[in-house]
Amino acid sequence: xxxxxxxxxxxxxASAVALVxxxxxxxxxxxxxxxxxxxxxxxxxxxxxxxxxxxxxxLATKLQESWKQTVVVENKSxxxxxxxxxxxxxxxxxxxxxxxxxxxxxxxxxxxxxxxxDPFKDLAPVTQVAISPIVFVVPEQRPEKSMKExxxxxxxxxxxxxxxxxxxxxxxxxxxxLLKKVAGIEMTHVPYRxxxxxxxxxxxxxxxxxxxxxxxxxxQLRANKLRALAVxxxxxxxxxxxxxxxxxxxxxxxEAEGWVGVFVxxxxxxxxxxxxxxxxxxIIKSPDGAERLKGxxxxxxxxxxxxFAAVLRKDFERWKVVSDTAGVKAEQ
Numbered sequence: 001x002x003x004x005x006x007x008x009x010x011x012x013x014a015s016a017v018a019l020v021x022x023x024x025x026x027x028x029x030x031x032x033x034x035x036x037x038x039x040x041x042x043x044x045x046x047x048x049x050x051x052x053x054x055x056x057x058x059l060a061t062k063l064q065e066s067w068k069q070t071v072v073v074e075n076k077s078x079x080x081x082x083x084x085x086x087x088x089x090x091x092x093x094x095x096x097x098x099x100x101x102x103x104x105x106x107x108x109x110x111x112x113x114x115x116x117x118d119p120f121k122d123l124a125p126v127t128q129v130a131i132s133p134i135v136f137v138v139p140e141q142r143p144e145k146s147m148k149e150x151x152x153x154x155x156x157x158x159x160x161x162x163x164x165x166x167x168x169x170x171x172x173x174x175x176x177x178l179l180k181k182v183a184g185i186e187m188t189h190v191p192y193r194x195x196x197x198x199x200x201x202x203x204x205x206x207x208x209x210x211x212x213x214x215x216x217x218x219x220q221l222r223a224n225k226l227r228a229l230a231v232x233x234x235x236x237x238x239x240x241x242x243x244x245x246x247x248x249x250x251x252x253x254x255e256a257e258g259w260v261g262v263f264v265x266x267x268x269x270x271x272x273x274x275x276x277x278x279x280x281x282x283i284i285k286s287p288d289g290a291e292r293l294k295g296x297x298x299x300x301x302x303x304x305x306x307x308f309a310a311v312l313r314k315d316f317e318r319w320k321v322v323s324d325t326a327g328v329k330a331e332q
Contacts, residue, residue, distance in 0.1 A: 032271030035095055039070040043091075043099050045084025047077045051215040054296050055129050055260045056100035062283040073100075080104060080169075080330075082115060089122040093267035095276060099123065102132070103171065103258045103319075106312050110320040111169050111330040120316075123263040125308040127277045129284055130298035132258035133214040133237045134171060136179075136246070137226040139205045147229045147249050150209060151183050160186040164207035166195040166216075169330040171258050174319075175211040175232060177326035182251045202226055213258060214239060215297035233257045239297070253325060256318035260298065261308060277305050 040063070044056045056073050064071040076084035081104045091097035105119050117123070136147065144150040154161045165172035168191045180187055190207050192198040195216035201207055203225045211232070218239065220226040228243045232254040236245060246254040262280060264273060283289045284302030293300045303311075323329070 031094075031269050032275050035272050035275060036067060036069045038096065039072060040095075041097050042071060042073045043084050043088045043097060044073055044075045045077060045081040045088075045099070045101060046075065048075050051132060051213065051296055051298060052100060052102055052260055054215075055293065055298060058289065058292055059100070059129070059262075059280060059283060062286075062289060063279060066279060066283070080108070080113075080167075082108070082113075085119075085123075086116045088263065089117040089119075089265055091265050093265040093269075095264055095268050095272040097265065098126070098276070099263040100129070100260065101263060102260055103256075103315065105261070105263070106316045107171070107319045107323075108330070110316065110323040111328065113169075113330045120312070122266050124266045124268055124273060125305050125312060126262040126264055126273055127280050127284070127305065128301040128303050128308045128311055129260040129262060129280070130293050130300050131233070132260060132298055133239070134175060134211050134232045134258055135214055135217055135221075135228045135237075135240065135243070136175075136209065136211050136230045136232075137202060137217055137221070137228050138209045139202055140225050140227050141205060142208065142227070144229065145227070147244075147246070147251075150229055151185060154183075154185045154187060160188055161208040162190050162206075163187045164190045164192055164198045164201060164210035166198045166212065167191050167193065169328055172198070172211040172213075174322050174326050174328050175254060177328050178253055178322055179246075179251065181325055181327075182253060199226070213297065218297040237299070239294070253322055256315050256322060259301070259311075259315075273305055 042056045042060050044053050046052050060071040060073050076087050085101055085105060088097055088099035108115060138144055144153055163176050165176050176189060195212055198210060198212060199216050199220055202210060217226055221228055228240055230246045230249060231237050231240060231243050232246060234255050281302035284300050290300040
């Protein structure tokens, strides 16, 4: 049976559709006006005490103060961050479960890791909290004062140098293998279970060099126990203005950096995402917030969701190139 629609019927249908859309927008706006009206949970997919946890607790404390609503931090570690990321991705999309994650969110797919979630489809970016600078360091007792001298020393060594990383398939490992490729050197990879034990063995001279995050390595650099020879990223770091970037030294591919970022489950109303993003960005850029982030070796950012989304897309492509060039794949 063929059904005919009159112009009046079509108009009524169009009006009804418009009203439904308007109702959805109004509902979203109303939700944002009352948000938050109960406890917010910040999920940190790593153990307490690390840079991500420190940043999350700073944001939670400040957000609780400004919004007069309880904000708690829950550490859901496991699987290199996958357990916590998955928990947050599958939480209700209402703005009350917030993920404070790191670069591994978009780095993992480039390493061939099978994920129970899609970082681009199941998570919505809120704001990039801060950059986590990574630095190539050597023990203070080593003679090399520059990256050029270090590369020369490695090439002159018949057995190759042992270099350390804070774990297999981490940024530290990826950068180490990439350095071997672009500098044409041979080094033996020694993985550690985290940046702290790596720092201890660097100081002790058990490994001759390695990439370490500034949060962990900063205190050792200031205490003259480690020496920085180069930094990753597109530009020099305020904390280490005299240390050149690897790109400056003629070693390309190290522009992608680690970061801490905030996400919510995909489908969270945009007005709520914006409200959360605006307040977190204000906290991050405030004198006290910025100073405290810098105090733990992080460079504050605090951008809008759209800007953070652009960072995710760009960094995904960058890390894919790094992973492919370095030849590193995660063990499943």
